[in-house]
Amino acid sequence: MQTSESGAQQYDKQLEIFERLLVEINALLEQFGKRDSLEPGDYSIYQDYWGFPQVKVSIGNLKLLEPTIVDKLQHIVGAYQGWEIVVAVALKNHYSDWPEMGLYIRPHEIIDGLQRQYFPKEFQSIAYKGARVGTVYD
Numbered sequence: 001m002q003t004s005e006s007g008a009q010q011y012d013k014q015l016e017i018f019e020r021l022l023v024e025i026n027a028l029l030e031q032f033g034k035r036d037s038l039e040p041g042d043y044s045i046y047q048d049y050w051g052f053p054q055v056k057v058s059i060g061n062l063k064l065l066e067p068t069i070v071d072k073l074q075h076i077v078g079a080y081q082g083w084e085i086v087v088a089v090a091l092k093n094h095y096s097d098w099p100e101m102g103l104y105i106r107p108h109e110i111i112d113g114l115q116r117q118y119f120p121k122e123f124q125s126i127a128y129k130g131a132r133v134g135t136v137y138d
Contacts, residue, residue: 011051017080018049024076025055025085032069033061040092053083058090059102062123065089065114070105070128078107089114103128104138111138 026035026045033042042061055077059065065087077085088102098118104111110131116124 014051014053015049017053017083018055021055021076021080021083021085022047025057025073028069028072028076029057029064032066033064036060053080054086055083056086056088058088060091062089062091062119065103065123065126067126067128070103070110074105074107074110077105081107083107094118103131104134 022045029035029043029045035041036044036058040060042059043064044058044060046056046058070087073085073087077083083106085105086102087105088100089098091098099115101113101115101118103113110128111134112128112131113134114126116126119126
């Protein structure tokens with residue numbers, strides 16, 4: 001008779017996936033921008049695992065929202081069913097005058113919560129293949 005995984009074993013497995021995702025996401029994003037650490041950068045990845053199957057990324061440079069980069073992020077998370085990458089737009093000069101917005105990047109979909117009217121013209125037409133607008137149930 002097989003026993004089911006304990007909560008601790010399941011947590012350990014999820015933590016291992018989380019840590020792998022951190023490495024893979026950082027390896028991708030550092031090709032396109034500078035990681036935020038002691039001085040402001042283009043992105044930061046939350047290093048704490050809170051028990052949810054997601055990795056949170058803050059973007060401080062709109063260039064990192066380019067469809068090719070988001071597609072590569074979706075490819076990364078695609079290897080981990082049930083996981084998602086939560087991308088929050090957090091531009092230093094717009095913390096207080098832009099609303100919260102971002103993307104949920106999942107293996108099978110992208111939920112687009114960007115409010116492009118706040119973006120400079122060159123970023124207002126960004127679109128993601130197969131993306132949909134989020135709902136209150138997302």
